[in-house]
Amino acid sequence: MALDDVSDAIRTFEHDGTSYKMADLTVLEEEGLCDLESLPVSIRVMLESVLRNADGDTIDVDDVKNAASWRPDVPNVEVPFTVSRVVLQDLTGVPAVVDLAALRSAADRKGVDPAAVEPEVPCDLVIDHSVQVDYFGSDEAYEKNVELEYERNEERYRAIKWAEQAFEDFNVVPPGTGIVHQVNLEHLGRVVHEREQDGEQWLYPDTLVGTDSHTPMIGGIGVVGWGVGGIEAEAALLGQPITMQLPEVVGVRLSGELPEGATATDLVLHITEKLRQVGVVDRFVEFYGPGVSQLSVADRATISNMAPEQGSTISMFPVDEKTLEYLELTGRDSEHIDLVESYLEEQGLFGEQNPEYTETVEFDLGDVEPSLAGHKKPHARIPMGDLDEHFPTLLEEEGVIDAGTAESDGGLVSKNPPELDETVPVTLDDGTEIEIGHGDVLVSAITSCTNTSNPSVMVAAGLLARNAAEAGLEVPDYVKTSLAPGSRVVTEYLEQADLLDDLEELGYHVVGYGCTTCIGNAGPLAEPIEAAIDEHDLWTTSVLSGNRNFEARIHPKIRANYLASPPLVVAYGLAGKMDIDLEEEPIGTNDAGEEIYLEDVWPDPEEVRQTIHESVSPELFEEKYASVFEGDDRWESLDAPTGDVYDWDPESTYIREPPFFKDFPLEKPGVSNVEDARTLLTLGDTVTTDHISPAGPFGEDLPAGQWLKERGVEPYEFNTYGSRRGNHEVMMRGTFANVRIENELLDGKEGGYTIHHPTGDETTVFEASERYREDETPLVVTAGIEFGTGSSRDWAAKGTDLLGVRATIAKSYERIYRDNLIGMGVLPLQFDDGEGWEELGLDGTEYFTIEGLEDGLEPSERLTVTAETEAGDTTTFDVTAQVATPSAVDYVEHGGVLHMVLRQLLTEELDA
Template sequence: MTNDSTADPFGAIRELERDGETYKFADLTVLEEEGLCDLSSLPVSIRVLLESVLRNVDGEMVTEDDVRNAASWQPDVPDAEVPFSPSRVVLQDLTGVPAVVDLAALRSAADRAGEDPTIVEPDVPCDLVIDHSVQVDYFGSEDAYEQNVELEYERNEERYRAIKWAEQAFDDFNVVPPGTGIVHQVNLEYLGQVVHDREVDGEQWLLPDTLVGTDSHTPMIGGIGVVGWGVGGIEAEAALLGQPITMTLPDVVGVRLSGELPEGATATDLVLHITEKLRQVGVVDKFVEFFGPGVSQLSVADRATISNMAPEQGSTISMFPVDEKTLDYLELTGRDDEHIALVKEYLEAQGLFGDQDPEFTEVVEFDLGEVEPSLAGHKKPHARIPMGDLDEHFPTLLEEEGVIDSGAAESDGGLVSKKQPDLEEKVPVTLEDGTEVEIGHGSVLVSAITSCTNTSNPSVMVAAGLLARNAVEAGLDVPEYVKTSLAPGSKVVTEYLEQADLLDDLEELGYHVVGYGCTTCIGNAGPLAEPIEAAIDEYDLWTTSVLSGNRNFEARIHPKIRANYLASPPLVVAYGLAGKMDIDLETEPIGTNAEGEEIYLEDVWPDPEEIRQTIHDSVSPEMFESKYASIFEGDERWEALEAPTGDVYEWDSDSTYIREPPFFKDFPLEEPGVEDIEGARGLMMLGDTVTTDHISPAGPFSEALPAGRWLAAQGVEPYEFNTYGSRRGNHEVMMRGTFANVRIQNEMLDGKEGGYTIHHPTGEEVTVFEASERYREEDTPLVVMAGIELGTGSSRDWAAKGTDLLGIRATIGESYERIYRDNLIGMGVLPLQFEEGEGWKELGLDGSEYFEIRGLEDGLEPNQELTVIAEAENGETTEFTVTAQVSTPAAVKYIENGGVLHLVLRRLLTE
């Protein structure tokens, strides 16, 4: 952001005077004066991208032509690319630790090359929020939080030491310690500024708050009108190191909201409707902006709840306008009055304040009045189920899965086998304390108020508290077999629940605070009671969980729970009370009290006016100011944690948590380029909607799996394994955990679940990792094939890093989720796409073939068509065309360099 003519070819760097202070800013109206665009017709998100390009012009990495490209946006989007530089980066710890490890490895590589290691230094501010490591081991007691945090530190001490090292080693690298809150809620309530007042080279600048984050739910910040989206750790690290994110101009879908939410419908219900709708529309790789009269009917917390689910919708961002309600929210959450006034003045000067009605690529109409109470499940967050249909949904699901047989009920009591009861039959279980319970298909074993989706929203959190109060007064209780938990998004939530005298009622039902983190939603639900797990195994039970989260993919919540449902916090409590999912809460009682009186949901559902009044009386700016005043300090455990110091990290070869990755060892300064792939074998043949959870699970694992066997060989006891997520600083564990989800199905194996495959030269069935090691010894490249939506889900860089380390040179799918595709490119792996209407099944492939990928010998071009030749064992060949999902010249450079960080390191070492 300099002031010479090269950096300011349009004379757009202007000054804004306010209260005696002079600010520089990149004035978008100049571009309109120059005839480059009509600002009012551009979507707000495109104007924000345009401002970034305009402000960062330097004649080299960002040019005058880049400004013209960004300004050229039209509803029929031109094929143009723009280099976007976010104003900050946000990390969470599961993805943040690998980023720290990579940055440390880059410094080690620079040090080995004889360079000053501090050439590897963040170019923009970075905040890392530790929120993904706490697990629900203890629950249902007043000391659950303290016990869980103690265990968290015991399990993650080495990881946290590495994070504290990064905090002292890098400038502008801030850490929010454990036990503070969920990254997206902390971002919304504190880190997000809407507009930055930032000093650059001794001058004060105003610029829009923009960011990328290593969590797919980063778009939640769009609830306060901030452009931000999720990226993999690889892309975030490149952005941190000053590498612009080069992207093609996106389609922008406008969602026009009208009407009002009916009574009884919550913000969560609204979110599930919108997610379902936008999945049907198709918004993958697109920006989404909300506008219209319905926007003013939504609180900022409601808007953020919608924006949070952008990945489930499929969109890159999901953004609301900055309006008076946004300013009120900034005031409520304790932001400085002067800053709030500055936000409004700057955005008005740029034409960015208030509801807009620009041109969009497509407009989707959505009537808030059509929303009804709903859940999503059983394994897809966009598979909405009206609450009243659950009693029919669950039996149908079990019949479709072959778990129960409706025809068998007449002949043998409903049993398909001796192990499988029907829906009415229950299995007796004796818990550790001697309590006798009965569980069966559909039993709710986990009821968790958790995740950033809802815990940022007082309306649904207070509703849960009021429902709990009403249920306690009615004499209801949660069955003993239900694992209950409350994981608020920030300590402010606990304070306003206490202020409203609702925390005691939640605790009366077992919803004690277990931690301030993602917990159940990320797969940290913790163990179930051993007798319950044993009964699940013995009787092949399809039990359930209900959570106020945003993800319910297979085996994510708990490896033994087969069906998981997303719901609003009050419905989480309601189904916890019912203890089962195969129930119609609109017509059936939620439970029976000690007097034998049947209680219905409508008897305990809170009155909307009472919810509003409770929020008004219980939530105040002072709460936010108090809780966030010491956000970076942490508790006594954090303060007592001793961390390494210095510019270069001291690697411990005996560590089982933090190890130097192999990516930059023996690093060649010469660009490797690309070449045809010959003699490749198929490692996995996958179906549709294979998620990043399937590819790189985050939860616990056993000693029977390759990762567990490796840890056991290092002397680690199984109870110390922790989770895949906690081991992401160790490539030895993570590469062994790639394609290792217990529910993944390699269709070479005829229905078998888990991370197994065929080693084709021998015909042996082995683990995916063992097969990859054999192929490596045989110098055989690998490919993976899949159906639609490959890589949907969380922004896990290890889903791509592990793919790379297994020796997979290319993936071939029918379609990709954006973040996984970009992560593959960031690791130098080619994401290829079948032609429309084709797939590996349609082509008659079974994975036993030899594969050649031709067309790379003269280099790679954006979106280049390539030829794949599959040769069967009998010599017959199948030839088909694929398209490289590498859409920009910058992405091509990443592939040619073996990855984006390899490109950055080469530039740093040769400048």
């Protein structure tokens, strides 16, 4: 097929009197390159992008053929995928802004017009990850939390406002509006774009990447989009195609109907568990079958949101009549909805599809039962009725209680008082006397990521709250309650249904519109409670309607965290403890001494449906999103810098120019063998990006806190790691500094510590890395399976790089962390099957030499590693570089993708 043939695939499409250009997929079928009906929908969308962007230079005819060559046994080819837009949230968006500003500064230093650094595709940044739950349980909670948010983040927000004026097509959704995924689903997502390019109107599918791992939530409306690190997102913004291997696609055939009493959250926890068992890392997932029509778009989005927890790159549903109804419900223009249907029908992308898949998974909706996930993995599903047995077993496994030692009332003896069924007294600052013990719920949070886009579970939570209040139940005083809707529309329909008052009566007042608890912004617990937890080594709990419950993520003092639907969040908040079987035991007792059970207050499904019908309308969405980019008076009054080049403040503790592009050479540095590297950390399985780059609060005893204190910042002003992501000095000191990370070089000690070799000194990871840097000693990190699972934290890779780590060696990687390492020029290496640092008898004291790079790096190249002890004994083993494409090799050889982009830009401009 000649390049002219690719050009011939661009044709005119007429709709409602307007002529549009489109890349016609049927031409490829006519040329015999593919059978469109057999291709998964997501592959067809990628193929359209490759076809439309084929220019004979960056993307050529071979790329089109590669994309069209998809078969169930996927060929080993790469595809350059050009997205139509990028979404950012502020924790990862601020470092993206800082990097873009640093690129402009570097260009300016080289005598190149800094405005040459400009996003090539539209970008929306939603500020949603910075609000913390400092205040709760009152009508003033929201305003007070927002005031604190602006006090803490004023400098960061000014940098974001600078970017809004400095870059074209860079839009900002200000604080207090909603969470990125829900705003994306309800407003930003178009399904089909209608855009002008070079004076012509074009139609093409909405596609995106986002700097939050839960970007795949947009798959609920049939949009191909996934989470990437800030590094990849910045490259996409700067016009770089995302070059990836053609993915395997798993089809999940849904059948049956959800039983009454089961929620969309229960469904997604079952699917997440199932797909983790199947194994879908690096794979696309598409849902099809008769069960799809039984699910609302909000239910579909709830499932798609948890693609990262499932392990998949995307989890996508078809665009069908229900999708169009959802677009109408959320206030999209009727003419646009007609255009979406017409264009997708023309491309064969509308309605039920039955393509071929790499693997097919059967899932019966009727098998779903009320469930939670915990205590630290989102895919570790627990049937609700098993929690009373789960928690004692957990404490036994963790060594908190002695196995099999009976006490009165069936309790177990605790190694550190109290016993499992006992409590300790605590007096709060206001004189309130409470008692807490193992298993007690200290945080009950309806938080926004997974569920608040779904009216069915939000209304159910409100109705349950109404029923519980009418039954005379109250939430115990030790429970920190919060409601963080994903958009202001949620508050509106709860108010219209008269349910917000019922939630507030139990303490679930609106605390903010943002990620809050799920990202680690649960805020502090009362000091006497935290002191009691420390003194008695209590395993307390949280329950939240989010999607992440990794160790120390929700709150550093809370050891066990459980994901649940919003109504179950309220139910366990009322119960005040997690070690309870709510199917058999009462949820509480009212003042009259009556025992109230969950079934007594659980809302009737028909009442949920009727309430939604009466309370949720297009007018709500139209009204609330009409001013989505404007912000409140606080946002308007921020005095942001202006100009093409950012004015760096060398005294700033929030925004500092990163060192990546200073003293920048125009020559590509390439790669070389790694000689006599030492091990910075030896890690076990499922070390998450939360472990590698925590987002929550930190203390003055840690390197990041010490750096801030040295600059006059008081501990109460530290804010969180997430809020400091524009400052590399804080973030590199926070890398591998999670209070729950366990470095196997140490004997069971938790926290960011390591052994410096050859001295044998125990010190912090950062201090050891500095000593290694002074001696010009390269570093490696070894790990087990699923290294880097979790959120798309670019600083997990940036920090790894800045600590001097040349390579990581693990049994397996989660996709985003692996790709971010590549994007920073760090080599992700993988042990052969059946091997690992433990199996090979390595203890981390060895010298590591990595050979095979002297002639450059090849995709998926086999390399040889030799580990030598101080005594001269050697262990040699082979590894595979998890650098699968020529483009990824380029990134590594340039020292990172942004280094490559800047090098190309400077060369082009200087040669012009």
